[in-house]
Amino acid sequence: MIDIENRWALVTGASRGIGLRIAKALANKGCKLIVHSRELQGTKNLLDELKAAGHEVYAVAAELDSIADVQRLISEVRALSNDHLDILYNNAAMMTKYQPTFEPTEEEYRISFRVNTIVPAKLCDVFLPGMIARNWGRIVNVSSGINNQPQLMPYSCSKAALERYVRDMIPTLQGTDVLMNLLDPGWLRTDLGGPEAPDDPDSVLPGALVPVLLEKDQGSGLLFCAQDYAR
Numbered sequence: 001m002i003d004i005e006n007r008w009a010l011v012t013g014a015s016r017g018i019g020l021r022i023a024k025a026l027a028n029k030g031c032k033l034i035v036h037s038r039e040l041q042g043t044k045n046l047l048d049e050l051k052a053a054g055h056e057v058y059a060v061a062a063e064l065d066s067i068a069d070v071q072r073l074i075s076e077v078r079a080l081s082n083d084h085l086d087i088l089y090n091n092a093a094m095m096t097k098y099q100p101t102f103e104p105t106e107e108e109y110r111i112s113f114r115v116n117t118i119v120p121a122k123l124c125d126v127f128l129p130g131m132i133a134r135n136w137g138r139i140v141n142v143s144s145g146i147n148n149q150p151q152l153m154p155y156s157c158s159k160a161a162l163e164r165y166v167r168d169m170i171p172t173l174q175g176t177d178v179l180m181n182l183l184d185p186g187w188l189r190t191d192l193g194g195p196e197a198p199d200d201p202d203s204v205l206p207g208a209l210v211p212v213l214l215e216k217d218q219g220s221g222l223l224f225c226a227q228d229y230a231r
């Protein structure tokens, strides 16, 4: 496994749940960290905790359904990292309500694709060229193992499209030390996963770091299941 000390890392959706765990783990590996949530208040405790422990960490806020917010997020990340982002952890996502099959609205599809697919793809499009030019980068896009649940169709379709983005980018990354992969965290008791989920959010580690710590020859387009490493 590689050394990521002093690498610049952005974790979206770091205020709670899975992103919070991933952010702490990257800080403990020595990354210079940028944490995102909708409001700065959302990551304040995390920021205070990591700073008190001596980590270099900054917070940015953006509603991912807002084009203006996402543009500002990109500008702030570029400024903070001196346009040198090394690790992008596209973790933030929203899930539409569980509802009868055939009933999701167009708006539910729109917002799911906007937050869960278009914005992660946009962040990849923005930061991949710099990573390729420097010949180093790690991107993890958080997907889901959701399967055969038409009641959550906008969510599952948005994750399927994100997986397609990752897989179709493989030829672009071939031969470089820029790796882009997918994480299935498992079904965890977060706000999104709900109280009935079988696993504790802490069980996303150490698996969630595996796609960040890959050696160059391990390649892109792979789906890592965090729960494979939890037990």
Ligand SMILES: NC(=O)c1ccc[n+]([C@@H]2O[C@H](COP(=O)([O-])OP(=O)(O)OC[C@H]3O[C@@H](n4cnc5c(N)ncnc54)[C@H](OP(=O)(O)O)[C@@H]3O)[C@@H](O)[C@H]2O)c1
Pocket: 012, 013, 014, 015, 016, 017, 018, 019, 036, 037, 038, 039, 042, 062, 063, 064, 065, 090, 091, 092, 093, 094, 115, 142, 143, 144, 145, 146, 184, 185, 186, 187, 188, 189, 190, 191, 192, 193, 194, 197
């Ligand atoms: N939990 C599970 O069982 C499970 C299973 C499969 C996949 N996943 C995936 O794992 C990732 C993390 O999920 P989680 O369970 O940790 O979710 P969570 O606890 O609900 O946290 C979601 C995070 O995303 C941010 N976020 C949500 N909607 C946003 C928006 N419109 N704009 C900006 N930020 C937004 C939230 O920020 P605020 O705090 O500011 O709202 C929060 O930091 C997601 O990609 C999810 O699809 C989770």
